Amino acid sequence: DVQLVESGGGSVQAGGNLTLSCLFQNRRAGSFCMGWFRQAPGKEREGVGIIDNAYKVYYAPTLEGRFTVSKDNAKKTLYLQMNELEPGDTGVYTCAADLTCSSFEFGWWLASSRNYWGRGTQVTVS
Numbered sequence: 001d002v003q004l005v006e007s008g009g010g011s012v013q014a015g016g017n018l019t020l021s022c023l024f025q026n027r028r029a030g031s032f033c034m035g036w037f038r039q040a041p042g043k044e045r046e047g048v049g050i051i052d053n054a055y056k057v058y059y060a061p062t063l064e065g066r067f068t069v070s071k072d073n074a075k076k077t078l079y080l081q082m083n084e085l086e087p088g089d090t091g092v093y094t095c096a097a098d099l100t101c102s103s104f105e106f107g108w109w110l111a112s113s114r115n116y117w118g119r120g121t122q123v124t125v126s
Contacts, residue, residue, distance in 0.1 A: 002026045002097045002116040009093060009121030016085050016125075022078040022095030022118060033101040035109055036069055036080045038123075040091040047106025048080065048093070058104045085125045094120040 008020040026032065035050035049059045049069035057069045068081040078095050096109060097116045109115055 002032070002099065004095050004097060004116060004118035006093065006095055006118045006121040009123045011124040011126065012085055014086055014125055017081070017083045018085060018123060019082070020080040020093055020095075020121060020123070022080075024076050024078060024095075024097060026097075026099075031073060032097055032099045033104075034071060034078045034098075035096045035106075036067075036078070036093060037096060037106075037109070038089075038091045038093045039120075040088070043091075045094070045110060047109065050104050050106070050109065051078070052101055052104065060106070082123075085123075087125050090123060090125050092120040093123055094118050 003025045005023045006020060012018050031053045033050060033052050036048040037045050038048055039045040047060050048063055048067060049057050051057045051069050051071050066083050070079045095118045
């Protein structure tokens with residue numbers, strides 16, 4: 001099992017920056033793939049970025065360049081650095097884990113019942 005706890009959300013003015021963290025704990029040895037997703041009010045959850053075991057990141061095309069996903073295995077923490085935030089970035093940001101690294105497609109992660117999800121952290125941009 002994997003336990004995921006997000007932190008770092010809050011309110012920020014447009015143009016500002018924010019870094020989210022996701023502390024993960026895994027009872028099984030070995031690394032796994034992780035991702036950030038977000039859900040805006042009244043909208044479907046969407047992918048932000050997925051990082052694989054080699055630290056390669058697959059970004060949503062519209063977010064690449066402003067958002068950076070990184071991972072520190074020693075600290076057991078996944079990060080999401082968000083720059084030049086816009087009101088459209090408002091939503092609940094959630095981290096997820098896939099122990100098998102089966103896919104880097106956001107749609108697969110959203111549809112799969114095998115992944116682990118945190119509870120999310122609210123980001124409000126005004």
